[in-house]
Amino acid sequence: MADLDQLVSLNVKVTGHVAEVTLLGPGKGNAMGPDFWRELPVVFGALDADPQVRAVILTGSGANFSYGLDLPAMMPSWAELLGSDPALAEPRTRFLHDLRRLQDSVTSVAACRKPVIAAVSGWCIGGGVDVISAADIRLASADAKFSVREVKVAIVADLGSLQRLVGIIGEGHLRELAFTGRDVDARRAEKIGLVNDVYETQDDVLDAARKLAEEIAANPPLVVQGVKDVLDTARAPQVAAGLRYVGAWNSAFLPSKDLGEAAQAFFERRPPKFTGE
Template identity: 80%
Template sequence: MTENLVSLTVDTADHVAEVTLLGPGKGNAMGPDFWRELPLVFDALDADPDVRAVVLTGSGRNFSYGLDLPAMAPAWGGLLGGDSLAAPRTRFLDTIRQMQDSVTAVARCRKPVIAAISGWCIGGGVDVVAAADIRLASADATFSVREVKVAIVADLGSLQRLSGIIGEGHLRELAFTGKDIDAARAERIGLVNDVHPDQEAVLAAARGLAAEIAANPPLVVQGTKDVLGLDRDRTVAEGLRYVATWNSAFLASKDLGEAVQAFVERRPPTFTGE
């Protein structure tokens, strides 16, 4: 399972697996290797009888800057050209569904997943931690459902999963504005359970909580997760299917091209609604 991984590392001890994001993009940005490897890792952890809980964290100072836009641009095919027909849109739909399935692998893993978050957790990073069971943060953690600022409807699970975590009002505010929120507000709205002084402390807390879970009867813990997820998983699946279809039809726009170009040129974008 852990051989030849590029974007993740996996270490297991005392029935707890620790998965660390590596990138390899700056700030653990999520490129093609990440989307390919994430489900391989979590499906393997799900099947490993020695693993009873999982800690998910990021290497370096940040959890993740989110989607690696330059690395993922080829997956958009000819969509930015504005005249793409059914074939490239269908390929793009397949890409979205594959990326959605990567994130869902975290949620469907029968072993409880605890995210230990420090520094930036942006866009795709929020999608991934929303799929975890429990989220803990360090005091320097900053969260952003950032997709709206790059002319994308978030389509990897944050819009579907966060409503049950932080409520509709907070989710709509974060999704419509793309604003940053600090760890204190994240704790206040229920995005994270607890805030710890620094990265070392939050990781220690996550490991301690995972050990506490791992000490319980493993099949009962897994059954509890299964029962808790029954209604949510069905609703999330329907929402993911809808947004994947929506984006395959409407993602291509002048605003998306402007967002990508502005990112490359390191300038604020100017959106026209085209």
């Protein structure tokens, strides 16, 4: 996997039949900027193709899994859309193209034929939840906190949480999280099925993820991959259709005074005041 030697936002280590992928940032709290979105599908494509790898662990460096989308780094790509004439189709079409590229980046985690275990500590916000939703199994440490927070910044979550979480936590819990944007602690996450188990510390959850990955890797690899393929047969087309729809929806309706207010409030470190415009 020589093409993984120059990564900026991710680190990949393979031990035996288990690969560990660690988020590195470089944004604060492993925030997801352009490097992350470019490198994630490269990494999971390489792991999918590597016959040595039978299971993958996905975790974050430092105290947090991820603060989610790196807004300062990503905002330039939205600037033309937000500042353009609302009737213009060309900037909306380019935004849709860019959004689908981000969606495909997250989908590379779900599409990897090797089972993916997310080991989450600290904050897992927005894009972080999108990514762990694409994993097969989620484990957490006691300090983990989760938030489908896009509604707080006047965005319909569009990278997979709305499509994938429904099969993980169910309609009621998903609607509550997506409508409110509230924070969910590890205890609540375990109760609603967002994570399978909660462990005391970050070291504990990573150790548990490694043991689980090794247990999976000890089974016949093609059979394990077949199980994943069969389980995904019904869900994957539904997810794909949902992603296409939300992409079109956000390309049409994302530009708003509320979104501009959310961005301004973020940079001014104050609560936003939404008007529904």
